[in-house]
Amino acid sequence: DAGVIQSPRHEVTEMGQEVTLRCKPISGHNSLFWYRQTMMRGLELLIYFNNNVPIDDSGMPEDRFSAKMPNASFSTLKIQPSEPRDSAVYFCASSSSGGSSYNEQFFGPGTRLTVL
Amino acid sequence: EDKVVQSPLSLVVHEGDTVTLNCSYEVTNFRSLLWYKQEKKAPTFLFMLTSSGIEKKSGRLSSILDKKELFSILNITATQTGDSAIYLCAGGYSGAGSYQLTFGKGTKLSVIP
Numbered sequence: 027d028a029g030v031i032q033s034p035r036h037e038v039t040e041m042g043q044e045v046t047l048r049c050k051p052i053s054g055h056n057s058l059f060w061y062r063q064t065m066m067r068g069l070e071l072l073i074y075f076n077n078n079v080p081i082d083d084s085g086m087p088e089d090r091f092s093a094k095m096p097n098a099s100f101s102t103l104k105i106q107p108s109e110p111r112d113s114a115v116y117f118c119a120s121s122s123s124g125g126s127s128y129n130e131q132f133f134g135p136g137t138r139l140t141v142l
Numbered sequence: 143e144d145k146v147v148q149s150p151l152s153l154v155v156h157e158g159d160t161v162t163l164n165c166s167y168e169v170t171n172f173r174s175l176l177w178y179k180q181e182k183k184a185p186t187f188l189f190m191l192t193s194s195g196i197e198k199k200s201g202r203l204s205s206i207l208d209k210k211e212l213f214s215i216l217n218i219t220a221t222q223t224g225d226s227a228i229y230l231c232a233g234g235y236s237g238a239g240s241y242q243l244t245f246g247k248g249t250k251l252s253v254i255p
Contacts, residue, residue, distance in 0.1 A: 030184075057241075068247035069185070069230060082242070117184060121241070129241065133184035 030134035032118050038140045044106040047137045050099055051120030059131060060093055060103050061117040069117070075101065108141045115139070144169045146233050148246035155221055155253055163216040163249045169233030175207050175214045176243065178230040185230055188216075221253045 031050040039045055051058050059074040073083040075095045083093070090109070095101040105112055115138050119131040149164045167175065174192040178185035189198045191207035191214060198205050202221075207214045218225055228250050232243040 059242075061245075069232075069245035071242060071244070074242065130187050131241075131243065133186075135183045 032134035036138045040142050042107045045108045047103040049101045049118030055120035055122050057121045059119040062114045064114045110141045113141050144244045146246035148231050148249050152250040159221050160219045165214045165231035167233040171235040174234040176232045180228040223253050226253045
């Protein structure tokens with residue numbers, strides 16, 4: 027299994043541009059999580075999906091951020107317009123949903139976003 | 143608001159030393175405490191603790207949870223340079239439909255030869 031796949035691995039863009047980050051979860055996993063990691067705030071949950079449905083997006087910082095999961099094997103996180111303070115590493119993770127039981131979250135390699 | 147606080151934020155030790163990393167948590171509907179190791183890339187799972195006072199071990203790493211004091215420690219004995227990483231602690235809780243994690247900011251461990 028290839029694990030969680032994220033693209034691009036690095037993204038450098040200018041303020042105001044639209045940024046789209048992509049994630050392919052592990053096949054068979056039905057929970058998908060988007061996290062953002064910065065030195066100041068650590069690893070923060072932005073949004074998570076269960077069976078392709080967004081369950082909790084309370085961590086999404088503002089309306090400039092949106093996420094979709096059109097099918098079980100693909101999700102996107104979009105920032106429009108991007109700002110320098112969005113610079114961070116964005117991780118996607120997936121797990122097999124066990125309801126109230128923990129199933130390990132497997133993290134992708136992350137996308138390092140730099141907004142100039 | 144849920145929070146997980148780790149200390150120290152960074153630590154430098156020599157090979158062979160023993161280190162203790164600390165994690166305190168306040169997590170609503172808490173179910174378990176998890177430790178992850180993050181090297182250059184993605185966090186990788188180390189331990190999950192659900193019961194107080196029961197130590198979990200994996201080689202030179204061990205961890206224990208105190209649910210009364212809302213505290214966990216991660217011990218690493220006979221440290222090696224390969225232990226250099228950021229160690230993340232997370233409080234796990236049940237959200238609608240799945241299991242969610244609230245992470246601390248991590249402890250950056252540097253092991254020098």
